């Protein structure tokens with residue numbers, strides 16, 4: 529038994545917003561349960577946020593208040609684990625991570641931007657100093673997907689991980705489908721109901737999903753988290769008409785983070801996709817998250833649950849703290865930081881898959897022939913094609929799905945469509961993810 533066994537774990541918590549206050553509540557409510565599970569007491573010693581006087585719905589009077597969160601890493605406070613719940617890839621979160629780990633203090637965070645951007649540096653520092661680094665809450669909130677990939681599935685070569693990783697986008701897409709509403713309308717509603725931030729850019733433009741996908745790719749494939757080279761597309765351009773056609777064709781539109789092993793290498797991307805309604809992930813609705821992992825020994829496993837919110841996110845943070853209290857300190861990103869390979873992503877132009885394309889065209893003879901000629905010349909083979917009555921603002925819609933093809937060919941065809949006189953607006957393309 530180590531010298532540490534039985535000694536309390538002393539926490540310093542930076543950030544007392546939605547997640548931070550939730551963590552304080554769980555630690556206080558489940559004191560005895562956590563002590564029993566960890567084999568030692570877990571105690572909060574010091575906390576930090578911007579506004580000392582704000583009511584956070586929890587009694588903070590038993591703890592030391594620290595104005596500058598980086599001070600929590602000062603050995604004078606005697607903190608053994610710093611819990612960072614401020615957010616942001618740089619600024620105080622990064623300064624605190626570096627300070628804590630440099631001092632050999634364990635570090636737990638829910639901050640996907642921080643890990644996606646600086647994960648390798650922080651993992652290396654943690655290893656060097658023998659400090660724990662945990663970030664379960666950074667991906668899919670309450671779903672223990674980091675643990676699943678790092679520990680439970682360690683016996684598998686992973687072939688793919690795909691997930692619905694942003695509750696706001698899933699909520700918007702669900703309501704667009706159920707109620708036939710336009711994106712802007714549902715976004716406004718989501719903001720009023722607290723499902724979307726006042727500045728929703730990170731969510732709806734796919735950046736939040738990209739941070740999480742970069743972390744999943746690193747864990748699945750032993751590569752450095754690489755947010756810089758991750759092709760990212762959000763859901764602003766999804767039109768109700770595409771949601772209707774998706775339904776007619778047996779699909780549902782979901783914003784996915786995908787990382788997969790292909791013959792060309794590792795492909796990692798974030799984009800809205802057509803998912804067959806028979807797939808488990810297509811039936812994950814509202815703000816729920818889900819992750820599907822394919823491993824060579826286990827086959828397919830599916831994880832579903834709340835991806836955000838006070839309780840679910842704090843649950844993941846407290847799980848990490850308990851892990852550290854039990855003495856778990858293994859490789860932070862699944863393998864030693866020095867062994868992480870450069871991500872070297874396969875360009876999306878090399879992606880092989882099937883596609884949905886919607887065109888608004890002039891309603892006159894010969895148009896269909898022009899379209900099919902372009903596709904044939906670019907070697908894109910059509911699987912199905914429908915022509916529908918007049919679009920609201922003139923013209924008709926041609927909707928087609930392709931057989932498997934390489935994305936560069938689809939991109940070339942789309943470019944040529946845009947140049948055709950009969951094509952009335954920029955074509956819409958969605959990847960189909962089986």
Ligand SMILES: NC(=O)c1ccc[n+]([C@@H]2O[C@H](COP(=O)([O-])OP(=O)(O)OC[C@H]3O[C@@H](n4cnc5c(N)ncnc54)[C@H](OP(=O)(O)O)[C@@H]3O)[C@@H](O)[C@H]2O)c1
Nearest residue numbers: 543544545546547577578579613614615638639836837841
């Ligand atoms: N909310 C979720 O559902 C969720 C889910 C998964 C992951 N996360 C991640 O969890 C982290 C926290 O999210 P949250 O939703 O709890 O955010 P939040 O409600 O905005 O809380 C942020 C907290 O950080 C404090 N803070 C901000 N700047 C600071 C500074 N310079 N110095 C000290 N404290 C500072 C704020 O202080 P004041 O309160 O005094 O302003 C606030 O208490 C983020 O990394 C986020 O991505 C959140």
